[in-house]
Amino acid sequence: MKKLQSINPSNYQVLGTVDVSMVQEIENKVKLAKSSQKKWAELGIAKRVALLKTAFEDLKNKKVDLTLLESREMGMPLSETLVDFDSTLNYANWYFDNAEKYLSPETTFENDKEIHQVFYEPIGVSAVIIPWNFPFANFVWGALQSLIAGNTIVLKHSEEVPLCGKFIEDILARHLPKGVFNEVYGDGQVGKLLVQQDINMIAFTGSTKTGKFLYETAGKKFIKAVMELGGSAPGIIFDGADLDLAVGNVCFNRLLNQGQCCDGLKRLIVHESVFDEVVKKAASTFSAKKIGDAEDKETEIGPLVAKRQLDLLISQVEDAKQKGAKVITGGNSLEEKLGGVFFEPTVLTDITNDMQIWKEEVFGPVLPIVKFKTEQEAIEYANQTVYGLGSYVFTKDRERAERVSKAIESGMVSVNGTNYIMPFNPFGGYKNSGFGREHGRYGFHEVTQIKIIAKNK
CATH class of the missing domain: 3.40.309.10 (Aldehyde Dehydrogenase; Chain A, domain 2)
Structure with missing residues (x-):
């Protein structure tokens, strides 16, 4: 089994290893996400949020361990990882508190004879690929609104922070139904294999060069893509x-x-x-x-x-x-x-x-x-x-x-x-900085199918 080494950039010491995901594992995790998505969606917003809150309470209790690992694995000063952790939890809590408000049916027209409502339905399986610079925050920004909306996730974290990725996956696996949240491990080749699978959406944060490749892939598959790319x-x-x-x-x-x-x-x-x-x-x-x-x-x-x-x-x-x-x-x-x-x-x-x-x-x-x-x-x-x-x-x-x-x-x-x-607030950019938005009602709606149902009373 090929190993992915985690290196401490402060001193070049090896922190540990994670098994690189092979083709069969990637295929199996996508299939598992596919098979579990319908039941996850059927739970409804309140039950999904309740399960996710339990997972995040566990993450909160592991704050010291995760923030120290972030500092060791990607080099963010410990004083910053502690602040970033609390800030990231604020995002998660805002998503939890506002999910019902922004994902519930919205009435666009009503009179004494008929009613028109917009429904926000999950897209399916989302391949989420995120970078190394904020290991915990990038997971929350990239995957949590999608999970709340009823999608299942196969996530690839950066090869620079595999131990952070494994830390997060292990905790979520203890609290969520099997197949709802999955991770694969490796470099860009693993990401490339992931997006070739039977997925319904790509959510990517990273370089513009890679984003353009993934957008082409999404275009050929005719699936949705949200791209949060580079900036200057x-x-x-x-x-x-x-x-x-x-x-x-x-x-x-x-x-x-x-x-x-x-x-x-x-x-x-x-x-x-x-x-x-x-x-x-x-x-x-x-x-x-x-x-x-x-x-x-x-x-x-x-x-x-x-x-x-x-x-x-x-x-x-x-x-x-x-x-x-x-x-x-x-x-x-x-x-x-x-x-x-x-x-x-x-x-x-x-x-x-x-x-x-x-x-x-x-x-x-x-x-x-x-x-x-x-x-x-x-x-x-x-x-x-x-x-x-x-x-x-x-x-x-x-x-x-x-x-x-x-x-x-x-x-x-x-x-x-x-x-x-x-x-x-919506987070996203113009030009080569990508398209689509994270956070707020905008982020919830990016990861859903929008359906109008017009019916008589």
């Missing part, structure tokens, strides 16, 4: 903005999880009148961060997830340097010094649009900063990307905030640090 979120700081608030928010959204967030702020666009001050403040914050082992409670910046991610980040930064970028702080790998997948928090200026650091998605603690003169120029910089997931605007001018928010080509806009990532 711009942040714009206008003259007159509250600079302490703006820079604090920028640094948080760039450095969270070592900069490995799909909608994290990845490009900063600053008015020329405050450019020097913003660069100085950002560099000061970046250079003061404590870098170290993800398990250390004092660590603020942990390792990247894997050696391959470090190599990619090094190449992106070196490309910028060779093309004339100025390193204000950082700019170097710390692998040799610290013995893990570490990179210095880095601020770069003198950026041009042909640099990889500007035109590609950058997963790492690196912030390129450009200056602008006019509002239109800022908008053009913001939209100078194939992505359109998140974006951030900082200004005290309310009319400008509204104009710019409408002009930015992205699915989500934060104004002056207001957090749009909430369980009741």
